Amino acid sequence: MQFRDLQKQYKELETEMNEAIRGVLENSKYISGPQVKELEQELSDYVGTKYCVTCGNGTDALAMMMMAWNVKEGDAVFVPDFTFFASGEVVSFRNATPVFYDVRQDTFNADVESLEKAIIAVKNEGKLNPRVIIAVDLFGFPADYEALQKVADKYDLLLLEDGAQGFGGMQNGKRACSFGDAATTSFFPAKPLGCYGDGGAIFTNDEGMAQYLSSIAVHGKGTYKYDNIRIGWNSRLDTLQAAILLVKLKAFKKYELDSSNIVAKKYSELLEGVVQTPRIPAGFLSSWAQYTIQLEDSKQRSELQKYLKENGIPTMIYYPKAMHWQTAFEGVKNYVECPITEKLCDTVLSLPMHPYMEEKDIQKVCMNIKKFMGV
């Protein structure tokens, strides 16, 4: 059993995929080929933003937004304590200060009360200038942007959606990657919409911002590549990845997102009352980047993980370490306590999850968990 079976997906899409890749090879426009523009149009249509600017990966996408907003030394950027390292890394990369806030135990996403406490603590201290809230759509499930936007408005902060895991999800009819002042995503192979290498994108409704981002992605270009009007860098989605994503996006829209939701529903039915399963509040849709259960403590979790491994079932721990515990953030001040994150780091376990997962494999995973739990 695979944790995320990308081979099965390739087999399913093989004919169309080979055709798309061959098209790029025959055309030989490897950088900025026509598929890149086509993909950007399709992505922004699907997400519901005016513009989409593709780039090299999800970390670059976040870093480019930090550049676009001129986040700098002395600025505070609020980041969830329970997320992938990149969400906070890009803040320190700009010499700004990440301020970690806690998440909710039921959704794994932003706890707006903790966030607001962190903002007030920074303001009261008066040393840092609060600038941006980063919210993360963890495990495919959009953060509560209606609540987050209210906090952003109240304190006059920019809101950035890190939708690296959230592509395809929804809150009250609005797609993930359309929230806040800008949103980013990643096309790393294991994300809900993944390519065959690295890739990323930024979504915005602001034309000037889209132009600026397209410019910094190509060495701060002006009217053409050798007219350089600002300091940028090099971060492009290559044509091969764009062609691959066009095929994958079609499958994602047509059935993959639905299939992932069917797999998740089956898991939740079979594991109800056995372990704590993910809860999706009314009005939300998840794209199930991960299906993550919670155990009693780290001992029970490692025993279950070992038991499942012995029975041929791969699992992953996302994430074993809170952001404020990372060595790289040593010396970064904690403005609020993050007890939920600390607890989750000890208790979460992600199960095999992908749109091509067969019923018999779901049954096998759940049967083994039940056996382990003695129910």
Ligand SMILES: *Cc1c(COP(=O)(O)O)cnc(C)c1O
């Ligand atoms: C994967 C991920 C990123 C980074 O994306 P890359 O394409 O790997 O650079 C950023 N934030 C979150 C929440 C992620 O899961």
